[in-house]
Amino acid sequence: MVFVLSCIYGHAQSSLSGLPFTRNFQPVDYKAGIQNWSITQSRQGLVYIANNFGLLEFDGEQWQTFGVRNGTKVRSVALDGRGRIYVGGQGDFGFFFPDAAGKLAYTSLADSLKPEHRDFDEAWSIYIDNEKVYFCTFSNIYVYDQKTFRIIQPEGGIDHSYLVNRQLYVNQPRNGLGVLEEDRIRTIKGGEQFRNKSVAAVLPLHDNHLLVATFQEGIFTLNDGIARPWNAALQPFFKASIVNCMVRLRNGNFAVGTQNNGLMVLGPDGDLRMQLTSGRGIDNTTVLCLYEDDMSNLWVGQNNGLAYVELGSPFTFINKQMSIPGSGYAAYLQNNTLYLGTSTGVYAREKNGPPDFKLIENTRGQVYHLGQYGNDLLAGLHNGATRIDHNTGQLLSGEPGSWVYLTLQDHPNTLIEGTYAGLQRYDLVNGHWKFTKKLKGFAESSRVMAQDPSGDLWVTHGYKGAFRIRFHPTLDSIDRVQFYGADKGFPSNLLINVFNVRNELLFTSTRGIFKYDRTSDRFVPDTFFTSRLGKDEQVWFIREDALGNIYFISRSHIGVFKKNSLGDYHLEENVFAKIRKHLNDDLMNIVILQNNEVLFCAKDGFIHYDPYRTVEARSHFNTLIRKVVTSTANRDSTLFFGNYTKGDSVADRSSGKNAPELPYRNNSVNFTFAATSFEGNADPQYQYYLENYEKSWSDWSAKTQKEYTNLKEGDYVFHARSKNVNGDISAETTYAFTILAPWYRSGWAYSCYGLSILAILFAAFNFLDRKYQREQKLMEQKQQEELSQKDSALENLSQRSHEEITRLQNEKLESELQHMNNELATSTMHLLNKNEFIAGIKNQLAHIVKKNPNEEVKKELTQINKNIEQNISADDDWEHFQFHFDRVHGDFSNRFKVTFPSLSPQELKLSAYLRMNLSSKEIAQLLNISVRGVEISRYRLRKKIQLDRNKNLQDYILNF
Template sequence: MNRTSPFRMRWLTSIFLAGILLLPAMQVFAQSSLSGLPFTRNFQPIEYKAGIQNWDIAQNRQGLVYIANNFGLLEFDGDQWQVYGVKNGTKVRSVAIDSRGRIYAGGQGDFGYFFPNDRGQLTYISLADSLEKKFRNFDETWSVYIDNDKVYFCTFTNIYVYDQHTFTIIQPSNAIDHSFLVNRQLYVNQPSVGLGVLEGKDIRFIKGGDFYKGKSIAAVLPLHDNHLLIATFQEGIYKYSEGISQPWREDLQAFLKGSIVNCVIRLRNGNFAVGTQNNGLLILDPDGAILTQFTSGRGIETTTVLSVYEDDLNNLWVGQNNGLAYVELGSPFTFINKQIGLPGSGYTAYLHNAKLYLGTNTGVYMREKNGKSDFKLIDNTRGQVYHIGEYANNLLIGHHNGALRLQEPGAAHLSYEPGSWIFHPLKDHPATLIEGVYAGLQVYDMVNGQWKFRKKLRGFEESSRVMAQDPSGDLWVTHGYKGAYKIKLSTTLDSITGVKFYGEDKGFPSNLLINVFKVRNELLFTSSSGVYKYDPKADRFIPDDFFSTRLGKTDQVWFIREDAMGNIYFISKNHIGVFRKNSLGEYILEENVFNKIRKYLNDDLVSIAILQNNEVLFGAKDGFIHYDPTMKADRTLIFQTLIRKVGTTYNGDSTLFFGNYSVHDSITGEQQLEYQPELPYKSNSMHFTFAATSYEGNADLTYQYYLENYEKDWSEWNTKTLKEYTNLKEGNYIFHVHARNVNGEISREATYTFTILPPWYRSVWAYSVYGISIIALLFTGFNLLDRKYQREQKLLEQKQQEELNQKDTALEKLSQQSHEEITRLQNEKLESELQHMNNELATSTMHLLNKNEFITGIKNQLAHILKKNGNEDVKKELTQITRNIEQNISADADWEHFQFHFDRVHGDFTNRFKAAFPTLSPQEIKLSAYLRMNLSSKEIAQLLNISVRGVEISRYRLRKKIQLDRNKNLQDFILNF
C-alpha cells in the first residue's frame, strides 16, 4: 500500500501480520442467508493496461467509470480502457465529477481537472499551477470533494477551496491526515489534536473530537439523527453522537482492527461497504453485522481494497491493490459455488429444517440457513447426486451409488441398486414410495417411520429419471431418447401389470427429449418441439395451449417447475424465465432478467429447485445460481451507448473524435454543431468505435447500427464494437448505434453526424465552373453552330444564289441568248430589213440610175434628133420633151423617197450630218449621202445629173465646208460619221 500518512505507516507492518493471523477467523462472519456470492467481474492490470493500485472511483452521467490509478486517470466505457496522464505523469489519488461533467483529479504534487479538447479528447488542466509559488509546494491530494460550485482539494498540509474562479487556501496550524465532506461540512482530522470541522477559514474542533487524537481516520459517514459513523484505519469503527464516540459493534472491533479499514461507503439500501487492507470487502448491515465478505478467491482476487463506489444499479466498483472488480450487489442472482465451499456442477437442492442441502456431481453439501459457515460435505455422499427430497419426514438422496437416507452425521444406504434417479410417492398409498433407477423401478415401504427397500419391479427395465402419476393412478415414465411409458401397477403395488409406449405415433413430434412435469395440477409432457398433454379419450397427446400460445408451438422446453405461489419457472431452448401469476390469476412472462444466467446453467441435467420460501436455485456448471424474487432491480435506468472514437483511414489512421462532447464549460453527451465535421472526399473511409455503459452479466452486449443515407435498415445484432465504411459518396450522413444488454434492454441511441465533401471535380465551385463552362461551351457551341448555320446558310444561300445565279445566268444566258437570238433575229430582221431597205435603196438608186441613164439616153437621142431635124415644130416639140425629161431627172420626189430609206438604214445620217454641218447645201447633203453609200463618182454624177468632173468639184467644195483635213479621206470620214 502506497498511502503516505505518517500516522498509518508506523503500525502498518505489525497490523498487517496481525491481520494475517486473524484471517482464518473471518470464516465465522461469512454470509448467513440462502444466497451466495454476487456475480463478480474482475479486471487485471494486464487487461486495463495501467497501474495495479486504484485509489478512487467516480461515474459520470453517461455511465463512464473513472478511476484514480497509479498511471493516471483510468476510464472504462464497458468495452475499452483508456488512461489519461496528468502533467507530471504521477499517480492520481482522487477523482470527483461535478454537475457539469468536469472530472476533477488530485495526485502527487498537483490537482486540476480533465476536459475535452476540440476533438473530444480528455486533456488535463492543472489548477495547482495557478497558485502562488508559496502555496504550490504540497505533497499529495488524497481527496477531492464537490459541494455545488465549490471544489475542495485536500492535501496533508493545506486545503484548497476552488470556487471556479479563485482559490481560498486553508492553512491549519497542525498537519492534516484526511478530510471528509459530510452533509456539506468538511470534517478535518488532525492526528495531533483530533477531529474538527471547517468553518470559513478556520477548523473548529467538534465536541469529543480529541478522541481521535493520534488516530488516522478512513471515513466519516452520516447516520440517523445527526449521528456519525467514523471509521479509523487501525482502531475499528465508531459511532459518534453529541461528543461521545463508542464502538459501532464491540464484537467486530478486534476483527476490524486486524483488517485495517481503508474506506467505507454507505449503500442506498442502508448497508455499508467496507474496504479493508487484509480481509477484502465487507458488506455490513445497518447495525454493523457482516452480511457478506469478498476476498481473495471469494468473489474478488485480492485481500486489499482501496476504494469502493456504488453505481445507479446498486452494484459496486471495487478498487483493489492489484486490480479492479465489479460486484453485482444489486442483482437478484448470486453464485453458490466452490468459492463458498460447494464444488461441482449443481443438480438438486432442498431446504429442510433450516438447513440447505445441495447435490452436485461431487456429493451432498449442507449449510445452516442462518449459520455462519460455508457448505460442508455430508459424509458418505461423495459422488454424483441426482435428487434430494423429503418423504414422510425422511430426507432421501438419489445417488449414483444407490438410494441414501440423510441421518446425522452422514448418510446411509437404503438400496445399492446403482443410479437412483428420483423418488415418487404414490396417490392414496402414503406408505409406499416408487424409485426410478438406471434400469427400471423399485418399491419402498414405510416401516416404523423409516423407508425400507421392498423390491425391484419386473417387467420394465428402462431408465426412469423422470416420472409422474396421473389422476387415474397410472405412472408415467419418460425416456430422453425413446419416448413415454404409461405403467399400471398391481393393487398390491408389488408388480407391473401393464406397460404402454407412446411416441411419434401417438401425437409427439418425435420420440426424443420427452419429459413429464406436474404443472397447474396437470401433467405436461415436453418434447423436441412444443409442450403436450395426454387426452385419455383419444389415447394420444395433443398440444398444450398454455405454453404453445406463450412460447410458440416449436420451442423445445427442457424443464418446468411451479412454486407455491403458482409462478411457473421454465428453461427452454429459446427462453428462460418465469410465468409470474398476478392477483387476477393472469400469467405474465418475465424472462429478460434471466438471460444473464443462461450461459452458466448446467447443460447436462437441467434443474430448477424451488425452496420453501419461494427462492429458486438453478443448477449451474459451477454449483448453483440463487435467485431471490424479492429483489427487484431498478430497470427504469436506461444505459447508454456511446460513440467512443471516430476516425478515417486516409493517410494511415487519423482520429477525428475521441468520445467526449463539450458545450462551453460542460461535458455533454450530445453532438454539437462544432463537432459535426465536414471531411474532404479523400477521407471517405470511416470507422466508428462504440461501447455501452452496461456492466452487468459480464457485459454480454450486442449492438445494432446503421448509416443513414447509406444503409436502409439496422444491422443484425452482433458483438462487434467497431464498424467501418469505405468509399462513401459525398453527402450528409448520420451514424446510428444502440446496444442490447444481457437483460434484453435496449440502450438510448447514439448518433454521429458528419459530411463527406465532394471531390474537387464534384464540388459546388467545380459545378459552378462546369456550369459556366457548359454555358460557355453551349454558348460557344451555339455560336459555332450558329456561325456554322449562318455559314451553311450563307453557303446555302450562296449555293442557292449561285444556283439562282446559275439559273439567272442560265435564264439570263437563255434570256441573253433569247435576247441575242431576238436581237440576232431582230438584227437579222433589221439587217434583212436593212438589206431589204438597202436592196430597196439600191434598187431605188439603181432604178434612179437606170431611169436617169435611160432618160439621159433618151434626152441624148432627142438632142441628136433635134440636131438633125430642122423642122421647127418638131424641134420645138423635141425641145419641150427634153425640158420635161430634165425636169423629171431633177425632181425631188425621188430624193425624198430615197432619203427616207437612207436615213433608216444609216441612222438618220442626213439629219445628223446636216445638224453637224448646217451650212451644207441640199446638193452637198445628197453628195454626202451618196458618198455614204459608197457610190462611185460616175454613179453620183448620174444621180446628180452632173458630170463626173462636177462631182469631183462638188467633193472638193464639200471637203472645204466640213473643214476636213487634207490627210483624211472624205469618204472614210462620211462612212464613220
C-alpha cells in the same frame, strides 16, 4: 483470512444466497498500473478511475488511459455537474475536459497557485459541493470556486478529509476530528477521541449520528460527543482487517474495503452480511477504494486490479468459492440446513451459520436427487439410495443409480425409487425407510416419474418415450406396462419428461407440451403453455412454487409465469437471460426453497434467485460513439474522440450543429461504439445504420465497429443503439457529418464550368458574327459578278438557242433514221426467219424425195426444191440483217469480232441474238438447233471469250 464466527455472522439479503456475480479486471486487461485509488462515473455511464498510470476510462468495451502533464500517479478523481473530471496526484491537481474534437485534455489548476502554495505532497481527496471544489492534501486544503483559490493551512497538518452533508470533516493528529468552517477547522464535540488515530471514513447515520471508521482502531458511532464501538463483537476483526475505505450503500448496508480481508458488506447494525476476498469473489485481499453505481453494483479498486460486484442483482453464485465443487444437480432445505447435491457429493450449511459448505460423509459421487420423505432426508446417488442423518450418509440399497423417489398416494408407508434399471420398493419401518425389493416387470431407466389421480405411475425415458405402469394391488409387482410414443400423439419418442404443474401432469417433448386424454387414450397439446409459448417450443424443465408461479427452461426462453391475485399469468424472462449460459445443460433442475426463493442448477454449483429483489432501471445503460476515424490512401485521421460538449459542459449527445465537413478524399469513415453495460456476461448487441446511405437498421451483432467506404458527397447521420442481455434497448446515439463534393463537382467548379460555357458561347457567337459579315461581303461580290455574268449570258443565250434548235432538229432526224433502221432490221430478221423456215421445208422435201420410190413424185418434188433454192439466198439475208443490226447496236459485230477473232460465224450470230436479249428458245429457232444446243453454244462462247464464271454472259454482251 475469512472471518467465519457464526455467532456474529449476520443475515445477507437472503440467508440462502451465495456470492454476487463478479467481474474481475487485471492490469493486463486495462493496461495500466496495478493500484486503483478512486472511482467515479459520469452521467453518460463512463467509469473513471484514479490509477498509478493516470486517469483510466472504461466504456464497457475498451479502456483508455490519460496521463497528467507530469506523468505522476493519480490518487483521486471526482466529477462535477458540468462533466469536468477533477483529478489529484503527486504535486499536482487539475481537471480533464474534452477539446473541440472530443478528446480529453488536461488542465493543471495547481499551476495557477502562487509559488509559496505550489509545493505540496499529494492530493489524496477531491470533493465537490455545487460550484465549490475541495482539493485535500496532508498539509493544505485548496478550495476552488471556479475562479480563485482559498487556501487553508491548518497547524499540525491533516490526516484525512471527508465531505458529509456538505460539510468537510477533517481529522488532525493533534486535535482529532473537526469540521471546516470558513478558514479554520473546529473540533466537533467528541472529536478529540480520535486524536492520534488515522480515520479511514466518516459516514452519516440516522438522527445526526456519524459513523467513523479508523484504519486500525475499529469502527465507531459518534453521537452527542460520545464514540461507541459499532458492533463490539466485530471490533477485533475490524482492527485486524485494517479498514482502508468505507461507503454507505443505497439499501442501508455498508461496504468496507480492508487491507487484509478484502471487501465486507455490513448491515445497519454492523453485522457481517458478506465477505469477498482473494479466491472468494474478488482476486485481491487489499481494497483501496469503493464506488456504488446507479445499478447498486459496486466498483472495487484493489491493490492489484479492479472488480465489479453485482450487489444489485437478484442472482448470486453458490459454487466452489463457497466450498461447493462440481456441477449442481439437486438441493433441499431441511429446517435451517441447506443441502446441495453436485457431481462430487452432498454438501450442507446452516442458514445463519458460516457461509462455506461442508461435505456430508459417505456421499461422494454424482448426486441426482435430494428430498424429504417422512422423517428421512433421502439422496439419490450414483452409488445408490442414501439416507442423510445429520452429517453422515447411510446407504439403503446396493442397487446403483438412484434417480428419484415417489411416495404413493394411497400408500403413505410405501416409497418407490427410480433407478438406472427399473423400480424399487421401500417400506416405512420404525419411522425410517427400509429397502424391500426390486419390482419385476419393468427394467427401463426411471429418472423422471409422477403418479396420476388414478394411481397409475408414469415414467418417462429420454430416448424411448413414456410408460404407464399399473401396480399389483399388493404392490409386490407390476401388473401392466403400456408404452406411449409417437403413435399416441407425441411428435417423437425423444426427450419426453413429466411434471406435476397446476395439479395436473404435463408431458414435455421435442415440440410442444402435452397432457393425457383418458377418453381417447392419446396425448393432446396443453392449452396453457401452447397459447403462451407456441405449439413447437421445446420445454426442458418446469417447476411450480407455492404461490402458483411457474418457472421453466426451454430452448428459446427461461423465465417465470407469475400469477397475480386474479389468477392471471404474465411472463417475466428478460432478467433470467444473463444466467442461461451458466445453467447445467446435462440434467436441468429448478429447486424452490422456502419463501419461494429459487435455486437453478449450474455448470459450476448453483445460482440463487431472490424473487423479491427487483432489478433497478438501467439509468446508465447508454450507447456511446467512442471514436470516428476518416481514412485516405495514405493515413487515418481521428475526427472524434467520444465526448460531446455544449458550451462549458459535457453533453449527452451531439447538438447536430456544426457537423464536420470532410473533403471528398476522406470519404471512408470508421465508427467505434460501446454500451455502458459492465456485467461480466452483459454480452451487448448492437444495431446501426447510416442515414442517407442505408434505409434500415442492421441485424443485431456483437461488432463494435462499422466502416463505410467510398461515400458520395452529401449529408449523413450515423445511428447506433444497443441491447443488453436482459433485452433492454438503449436510446440511439447519432453522429452527423458531411462529405464535400470533389473539386470537379464542387460549387466553384460548377461556377467555373458556367463561366467557361458562357465564354465559349460568346466566342462562338463572335466567330459566327464575323463569319457572317465575311460571307455577306463575299455574297455582295458574288452578286456583282453574277450580274455581269448574266449580261454576258443573255448575249450568248440567243446564239445557244439557235444552236440548240438546230441540234434538236438533227436529233429528230437521227431518231427518225434510227427508228427506220430498227424497223428495217426487224423486217430483215423476219425475212431471215422466213428463209430459214423455207430452207427447212426444202430439206424436208429432199428427205422425202430420197425415201419416195415414185419417180414422178420424186421428179415433182425435186423441181419444187430447185425453185426454192433459186428464190432464197441465206447469206445475202444475213448480211443484210447484219448491216442494219450494227447500225442499231453501234457496230457491235465488228467490235466483238475484232476483240475476239477466233469466234465462228455461228458464235457471232449467237452473240448478236444475245445482244438483242432473245431467249434460248427464240435463239434455237433462229439457229435451227435445239435449246440444249443453244446452251452448249453459250458455254463454248464463254470459254472462247474467257469470261469469269461468276459473271453473266448475256449481261456482259449487253454492256459490251
